[in-house]
Amino acid sequence: MNLEQDTFKSYNNEPFNADVFDVKLVDSNLSGLWRYHQFLPVNFKDAITLGEGYTPLLPVKLFGKQVFVKQEQLSPTGSYKDRGASVLMSYAKKIGVTHVVQDSSGNAGCSIAAYAANAGIGCDIFVPADTSSAKLAQVRAYGANLFLVDGDRQATAAAALLAAQKAYYASHCYNPYFLQGTKTFAYEVCEQMGWKTPDVIVLPAGNGTLILGCYIGFKHLFESNVIAKMPKIVAVQAANCAPLYEAWKQGLNEPVKVNSGLTLAEGIAIAEPIRGKEMISAVNKTQGIFVTVSDDEVVGALKLCNSQGFYIEPTSAATIAGLKKAQEIVEGETWVTLFSGHGLKSTEKILAILDA
Numbered sequence: 001m002n003l004e005q006d007t008f009k010s011y012n013n014e015p016f017n018a019d020v021f022d023v024k025l026v027d028s029n030l031s032g033l034w035r036y037h038q039f040l041p042v043n044f045k046d047a048i049t050l051g052e053g054y055t056p057l058l059p060v061k062l063f064g065k066q067v068f069v070k071q072e073q074l075s076p077t078g079s080y081k082d083r084g085a086s087v088l089m090s091y092a093k094k095i096g097v098t099h100v101v102q103d104s105s106g107n108a109g110c111s112i113a114a115y116a117a118n119a120g121i122g123c124d125i126f127v128p129a130d131t132s133s134a135k136l137a138q139v140r141a142y143g144a145n146l147f148l149v150d151g152d153r154q155a156t157a158a159a160a161l162l163a164a165q166k167a168y169y170a171s172h173c174y175n176p177y178f179l180q181g182t183k184t185f186a187y188e189v190c191e192q193m194g195w196k197t198p199d200v201i202v203l204p205a206g207n208g209t210l211i212l213g214c215y216i217g218f219k220h221l222f223e224s225n226v227i228a229k230m231p232k233i234v235a236v237q238a239a240n241c242a243p244l245y246e247a248w249k250q251g252l253n254e255p256v257k258v259n260s261g262l263t264l265a266e267g268i269a270i271a272e273p274i275r276g277k278e279m280i281s282a283v284n285k286t287q288g289i290f291v292t293v294s295d296d297e298v299v300g301a302l303k304l305c306n307s308q309g310f311y312i313e314p315t316s317a318a319t320i321a322g323l324k325k326a327q328e329i330v331e332g333e334t335w336v337t338l339f340s341g342h343g344l345k346s347t348e349k350i351l352a353i354l355d356a
């Protein structure tokens with residue numbers, strides 16, 4: 001899949017309503033991400049929506065500096081994955097899919113299960129056996145069939161791929177429609193800043209659904225002359241599982257082989273990101289950088305956020321720890337980042353941190 005072709009070209013001969021982004025075409029009567037339906041590959045009348053998107057962009061003081069933090073933990077299922085799931089499942093419903101398969105380390109499974117339920121589509125979710133119990137409860141509550149797979153994230157993907165021979169593969173990593181949903185994050189940041197772009201945007205780097213979505217969205221706005229420049233993308237990996245950081249540091253354009261070590265940031269511990277090459281390219285094209293964060297730094301960032309009343313999962317805190325690192329390296333006035341997932345999804349891990 002070619003990232004440039006993914007940007008805003010048609011899929012299956014179905015053109016988007018508008019190829020060029022025009023601010024006047026934003027449907028501001030709609031409160032969520034479907035306000036951008038003119039730039040999405042599914043018509044609004046076919047939308048499967050739970051009210052996702054248009055999360056607050058809140059000024060927050062972190063590490064002595066004011067940054068803008070998108071409150072994605074407030075999404076319907078508690079993570080930004082709902083953006084991708086809404087657009088992908090709308091498309092699936094529209095083409096007549098009756099059953100989907102998907103694999104994830106947690107949050108993408110929750111999102112796909114929720115939107116499948118809303119669409120009346122059957123759903124099988126494969127997760128690693130050690131996924132946190134709150135996410136397992138969430139998937140089951142939405143009525144999806146849950147399959148626990150022994151072994152790592154790669155073993156889970158293999159099991160799902162096998163099952164996908166008989167059903168539609170609603171993968172957040174492979175399926176380009178998912179990125180068409182996450183790109184709305186970039187549209188919203190710019191709209192909420194008065195159609196301006198931040199200088200730097202700090203994002204998690206696991207499978208890259210947000211990095212690639214943001215790249216597509218900002219590029220669309222830039223090529224449509226809505227914004228004057230692209231923000232630098234700072235991509236944050238866990239030090240114990242950093243195939244992209246290691247590659248980038250060595251000047252390579254493909255992820256290197258790493259062992260997937262244990263990390264508190266379960267949501268970004270992806271040893272073999274299938275769009276890794278595209279992620280490195282996107283970061284380089286914006287003059288961005290990769291950084292890594294240790295578990296100690298994740299805990300520090302989590303406690304800082306908690307102390308201001310924000311309850312987020314440890315994976316989300318990794319991005320905030322990365323913000324601190326990047327501020328020592330990258331120049332820029334305006335910084336945007338996000339709280340990617342809600343703390344209620346990781347009760348055991350947070351209890352373990354508090355009790356340590």
Ligand SMILES: *Cc1c(COP(=O)(O)O)cnc(C)c1O
Pocket residue numbers: 079080081107108204205206207208209210211267268313315316340341342
């Ligand atoms: C999925 C996820 C990430 C990582 O995003 P990728 O798309 O895999 O790069 C970060 N934080 C949370 C809470 C997530 O659910």
